Amino acid sequence: MADxxxxxxxxxxxPGTVDEPMPGVRRVMADNPGPFTFKGTxxxxxxxxxxxxxxxxxxxxxxxxxxxxxxxxxxVTAIFVTHTHRDHSPAVPAIKAATxxxxxxxxxxxxxxxxxxxxxxxxxxSGDRDFRPDVALKDGEVVRGEGWSIEAVATPGxxxxxxVYAFKEKDVLFAxxxxxxxxxxxxxxxxxxMSDYMASLNKLARRGExxxxxxxxxxxxxxxxxxxxxxxxRKAREASILHRLAKGESDIPSIVRAIxxxxxxxxxxxxxxxxxxxxxxxxxxxxxxxxxxxxxxxxYRLAGARLGG
Numbered sequence: 001m002a003d004x005x006x007x008x009x010x011x012x013x014x015p016g017t018v019d020e021p022m023p024g025v026r027r028v029m030a031d032n033p034g035p036f037t038f039k040g041t042x043x044x045x046x047x048x049x050x051x052x053x054x055x056x057x058x059x060x061x062x063x064x065x066x067x068x069x070x071x072x073x074x075x076v077t078a079i080f081v082t083h084t085h086r087d088h089s090p091a092v093p094a095i096k097a098a099t100x101x102x103x104x105x106x107x108x109x110x111x112x113x114x115x116x117x118x119x120x121x122x123x124x125x126s127g128d129r130d131f132r133p134d135v136a137l138k139d140g141e142v143v144r145g146e147g148w149s150i151e152a153v154a155t156p157g158x159x160x161x162x163x164v165y166a167f168k169e170k171d172v173l174f175a176x177x178x179x180x181x182x183x184x185x186x187x188x189x190x191x192x193x194m195s196d197y198m199a200s201l202n203k204l205a206r207r208g209e210x211x212x213x214x215x216x217x218x219x220x221x222x223x224x225x226x227x228x229x230x231x232x233x234r235k236a237r238e239a240s241i242l243h244r245l246a247k248g249e250s251d252i253p254s255i256v257r258a259i260x261x262x263x264x265x266x267x268x269x270x271x272x273x274x275x276x277x278x279x280x281x282x283x284x285x286x287x288x289x290x291x292x293x294x295x296x297x298x299x300y301r302l303a304g305a306r307l308g309g
Contacts, residue, residue, distance in 0.1 A: 008181045011039055011218045016066040021219055022211075024048070024148070024170055028070055030063040032087055035266045038182050038216040041087040043067050044174055046167060050146035052078040053101070054165060054174045055215060056091035064094045076101040077145050082176025083162040084109035084128040088215060092131060104143060105133035106154060106163040112193035127159075127191065137163065155204065157197025158185050166209060173209040173223065179230055182217030188273035194234075194281040201231050234278075241278050242302070245288060249301035252276060272296060 013019055015031035026045040033039050043063070044054040051074050057063050076099035081089045084105075092103055109127040137143070139154035151166040155178045165174045177185050178200060187197045205227045212220040220226050240259040244250055256263070256271045263271055276296050282288035289305070290298040 007183060008218050008220075009038075011182075013039070015040055016062060018045075018066075018070045021213070022170065022172070025167070025172070025213065026070060027213070028063070028067050030057045030060055030087070032058055032060065032063075035264055036186065036270070037087055038180075040216070042213070042215055042217075043091075044213055045070060046150070047145060047148045048074070050075045050077050052076070052080060052143075052145055052148065052150065053095060054080045054213075055082055055088045055176065056095045058087045059090035059094070064091050067091070067095065068098055071099070075099075078143060078150075079103045080143075080150060080165050080174070081105035081131070081133065082164060082174065082178075082215060083159040084131045085126050085159065085177070086128050088176070089128045089131045103134045104137050104152070105131070106152070106161040107136045108132055108161065110160050111190040112156065112160040112196060113190050142168070153203070153207075155200035157187055157192055157194070157200045159191050160193070160196070162200070164204070166207070170211075171209055172211040172213060173204075173207070175212040175214045175220070177215045179204065179212055179220065179223075179227060180214040180217050181212075181220040181226065182214075184230065184233055186270050186274055187277040188270060189277050189280055192277060194277040195284065197277075198231070198234060198281075201227055201234070205231065237274075238278050238282070241275060241282070242287070245300060245302045245305075249299050249305070251299055252279070252296060255300075 013029045015029050018026050018028050020026045028043050029040040031040055041057045043057045046052040079101045108131055109129050137152035141152045143150045149168045153164045155162050155164050158177045162178055164176055164178055187194050209223055212223040244255050244258045252272045252275050255275050260271045279300055280294045283294050286303055288300050289303050290300045
């Protein structure tokens with residue numbers, strides 16, 4: 001059950017230092033703590049000698065220097081990027097220039113859907129729109145190196161181009177921001193889509209990796225059970241939204257106040273976008289209604305519940 005699992009906020013890692021949470025996996029944390037990044041973005045190093053890096057991180061000279069120091073006297077053959085939010089991919093050009101490594105990812109940054117007429121993307125500043133991989137990976141493709149093989153697993157939802165990576169020899173998965181142990185992941189339109197996110201969670205639930213290394217926070221043990229918790233959490237959020245709409249039509253700020261009790265004020269905007277993601281999905285499925293396209297400032301009601309109808 002979901003109540004049996006608690007978020008884990010124990011991560012004793014000093015930014016810029018290297019540790020080895022398991023043989024064959026090292027990590028370096030950027031010094032960019034915040035309400036969305038927890039203690040900082042984690043970059044991972046796979047293997048020894050001829051290595052791969054997962055998520056070089058933000059364009060921060062100290063972090064880039066620490067990551068390059070961590071692989072000094074080694075050869076970086078591959079760089080894998082989970083997605084193109086600005087705390088994960090902007091360090092790629094510097095790391096590639098220093099190492100000559102091949103950059104792998106699902107593709108460039110893009111929205112999960114077209115913008116509606118008059119709609120502005122509130123997440124424009126969070127996307128690394130300059131990023132282009134050397135190789136665009138497809139779901140299920142495997143990249144092999146010296147002592148490691150990495151399977152690309154497409155997981156759209158948090159962003160349209162989100163991809164996680166399975167380290168086949170270690171039975172672990174580098175989960176990016178799709179699943180994290182310290183908090184739930186934010187799904188914010190138009191960059192993300194709830195229908196995609198839920199499908200990707202169900203996809204991971206069918207896999208067998210035991211341990212996840214996320215983009216923020218500590219490693220996740222018993223990963224399959226934790227993914228199922230994430231699924232239950234999202235279903236509970238949806239049920240809470242529908243419960244609020246059953247009392248009458250509502251706007252998104254009212255729904256946020258009703259279902260996010262004790263929310264950090266810095267996360268109010270993100271919570272509103274997450275509710276919008278759920279409502280987009282509910283409208284598409286014919287469970288909820290709004291006038292026109294679902295929008296952050298829309299009024300929502302249960303399907304068939306229009307006043308006077």
